[in-house]
Amino acid sequence: MNEDVTQHSDDAAEKARNRLAELRERRAELAQRRREVEDQIREGHGSPAGRLASAREHVDRAREAAASAADRAGDAEESSALVHERAAALHEQLADEGVGDPETHRQRAAEHRRAAAADREGAEHDRAEAERFRQLAAGDEEAPAVS
Numbered sequence: 001m002n003e004d005v006t007q008h009s010d011d012a013a014e015k016a017r018n019r020l021a022e023l024r025e026r027r028a029e030l031a032q033r034r035r036e037v038e039d040q041i042r043e044g045h046g047s048p049a050g051r052l053a054s055a056r057e058h059v060d061r062a063r064e065a066a067a068s069a070a071d072r073a074g075d076a077e078e079s080s081a082l083v084h085e086r087a088a089a090l091h092e093q094l095a096d097e098g099v100g101d102p103e104t105h106r107q108r109a110a111e112h113r114r115a116a117a118a119d120r121e122g123a124e125h126d127r128a129e130a131e132r133f134r135q136l137a138a139g140d141e142e143a144p145a146v147s
Contacts, residue, residue: 006090009083009086009087010087012083013087013115016079016080017080019076020073020076020080020122023072023073027066027070027126027129030065034059034066037055037058037062038059060137063137064134067129067133067134067137068130070129071126073126074124074126077122077123077126078120080116080119081115081116081117081120085112087109087112088108088109088110088113088116089109091105091106091112092105
């Protein structure tokens with residue numbers, strides 16, 4: 001019984017990690033595209049005013065898309081953190097009830113809580129990055145970089 005529950009929580013955590021990886025990859029692609037367009041604007045390439053305005057619109061749309069991707073990544077990390085917290089609580093409950101090896105359950109609970117904390121930290125970073133992209137899209141070229 002407890003192996004089924006543990007496997008289910010591990011499967012859910014794995015799905016959340018996979019989705020998070022997909023969202024991070026998409027965010028990186030959008031950020032790279034944004035940098036390419038910004039480079040083209042800076043270099044000018046002899047663009048007439050219309051092309052320059054169009055390029056700036058593309059940059060703004062890329063920034064908004066990057067902000068949305070960062071928001072979704074933050075949401076995925078928050079979901080992953082919740083899954084880890086539930087798994088930790090389950091392991092603590094199994095340890096308290098004496099099901100299986102209590103020490104192993106407590107160790108796994110601690111691992112899940114560390115993973116949840118890391119996911120929440122990642123979610124905060126993603127949300128800060130999303131806000132920066134929104135500031136840039138709104139014309140605030142002085143928006144601080146997220147470290």
